[in-house]
Amino acid sequence: MKRLLLASLLFLFACTAFAQDKKTIANVLETQRQAWNRGDLDEFMQQYWKSDSLLFVGKSGPTYGWQQTLDNYKKGYPDKAAMGTLTFKIIKINLIDKTNAFVLGGWNLKREKDSPGGYFTLWFRKINGEWKIVADHSS
Numbered sequence: 001m002k003r004l005l006l007a008s009l010l011f012l013f014a015c016t017a018f019a020q021d022k023k024t025i026a027n028v029l030e031t032q033r034q035a036w037n038r039g040d041l042d043e044f045m046q047q048y049w050k051s052d053s054l055l056f057v058g059k060s061g062p063t064y065g066w067q068q069t070l071d072n073y074k075k076g077y078p079d080k081a082a083m084g085t086l087t088f089k090i091i092k093i094n095l096i097d098k099t100n101a102f103v104l105g106g107w108n109l110k111r112e113k114d115s116p117g118g119y120f121t122l123w124f125r126k127i128n129g130e131w132k133i134v135a136d137h138s139s
Contacts, residue, residue: 022093025101025124025131033088039080045070049125049132057137069136084111099126107138 035043108117123135
């Protein structure tokens with residue numbers, strides 16, 4: 001009986017921890033959205049892994065490195081008008097294990113003359129206790 005109770009408590013703890021991680025990841029994306037909508041690409045990039053191994057895959061193919069990704073964002077979105085207003089639709093946050101998660105979502109920009117949008121997949125990794133994006137494929 002004690003084993004069953006202990007197993008139940010461990011299961012409950014794991015479910016609670018996973019739920020908290022999902023909420024934290026959703027908050028990371030909300031922090032990004034708010035930074036984008038303020039026109040602050042430097043703050044937007046703080047949610048990415050600051051490493052030369054960061055992978056970003058967009059319409060031009062793969063880009064490696066945090067700084068190169070930031071430089072590409074600044075080139076593609078040189079001002080607030082080009083950035084527009086960003087919204088996300090989070091379709092799924094899947095925790096793979098204690099330190100890895102997969103996110104599937106949609107994005108949309110509302111700008112004066114257009115409203116581009118698409119989908120993204122993100123690989124999050126918990127690094128030094130913080131969830132960071134280590135790979136981003138956006139289309």
